[in-house]
Amino acid sequence: MANDKDTLLSMGFDSARVEWALKATNNRGLQPAMDHILxxxxxxVPDLSSVSASGPTAAPMDVDEDEEDAEALRAQLGVAPVATTGGEEAKSIKCTECGKIFKNTALANFHAEKSGHDQFEESTEEIKPLTEEEKKQKLAELREKMAEKRAKKAEEEAKEAKANEALRRKSGKDMDKIKEDLKVKEALKEAEQRKRDKIEDAKARAAVKAQIEADKKARAEKAAREKALREGQPLPEAASSQATPSATSASSGIAGKDFKETRLQIRMASGGQPYTTTLSSDALLREVAEFLAGQLLSVDVETVSFAQHFPRKAFSHADFSRSLRDLGLTPSAVLIASTP
Incomplete structure (x- = not known):
């Protein structure tokens, strides 16, 4: 046992693991101990005080067991007695399935657990102790097995690390793609909104321009009529005055087209910062008053009034029940709010 221990220690194994292996294999030799370590x-390493040949909690078993233990092991393994002549004694146990021979039933039991073989018989062959050359060969085999096992383990760990890295990179790429798609969608949405705003502003400017032209013609006709009255001349034909309603209705038609929303800028007659909001074109003027009252505590919905500077127009409280569309405030307008 001391030689086996020294041999294992010389290979660089931890002393505790060597003690565990020797005790767990019940000091059955170098090969079982090396197999246990592998x-x-x-x-x-468990508590060695509870370790035996059958495991951490099994009862210990001596190599030189008594006849009852030997018989029990033989019965368990199904060892057939050897037919001997001349009083020759059985010196080993042989596995009839693979032909290996063992010094005692404990080693045969270890082989049975490891290989699954269950056919044994007594043999007269004597197991000779390992020579120094055989021990060196065993050590070389053990080192080769350990190197192979460590190389295989390192290869598996490298594969696992590579697979984990691939998953991490794929997850990162997927997340980047999702973020990029969101950015593209947001950019498209903003561009579409800017396009709609630009179209609405152009339509609003066209409506204002048409109203300006209509007001200009109306002032010219009024001036011509006043001049004719002063000079006693006949009044000019009302062609231009007939054009005014058409121009006004045209501009009103443009301004009152089916815009779903109306953008409003509300300024206080007393000054201060303007307030902007976007309401449905079907919203009532009263909702504008309620919005302003929510922004300023000094504004009362029942007393506030609204007007437009251009085109000049004042809204009464009767208009509070009319929609922004009906009042010609679509798609955008500037209102001047006054409080008593």
Whole structure:
């Protein structure tokens, strides 16, 4: 046992693991101990006071068991007695499935657990101890097995790390793509909104321009009529005056077209910052008053009044029940609010 321990220690194994392996295999030799170390590599070393040949909680078993234990093991393994002549004694146990021979039933039991073989018989062959050359060969085999196992483990860890990195990169790319798609959608949405605003502003400017032209013609006709009255001349024909309503209705038709929303800028007659809001074109003028009252505590819905500077127009409280569309305030307008 001391030689086996020294041999394992010389290979660089931890002393605690060597003690565990020797005790767990019940000091059955170098090979079982090496197999135990390989099989339990990476596992924590248990409390050695509870470790035996059958595991951490099994009862200990001596190599030189008594006849009752030997008979029990033979019965468990199904060992057939050897037919000997001349009083020759059985010196080993042989596995009839693979041909390996073992020094005692404990080693045979270890082989049965490891290989699954269950056919054994007693043999007269004597197991010779390992020579120094054989021990060196065993050590070389063990080192090769350990190197292969470590290389395989390192390869598996590298594959796992590579797979994890691929998943991380894919997740990052997916997230970047989602963010980029959102940015594109937002940019398209903003561009579409700017386009609609531009169209609405152009229509509003056209409506204002038409109203200006109509007002200009109306003033010219009025001036011509006043001049004719002063000079005693006949009144001019009302062609231009007939054009005025058509121009006004045209501009009103443009301004009152089916705009779903109306943008309003509300200024106080007393001065101060303007207030802007967007309401449905079907909203009532009273809702504008309610909006302004929500912005300024000094404004009362029942007493506030609204007017337009251009085209000049004043709205009475009777207009509070009319929609912004009917009042010609679409798609945008500037209102002047006054309070008593």
């Amino acid at each position: 099989e339990h590599e990476g596992q924590p």
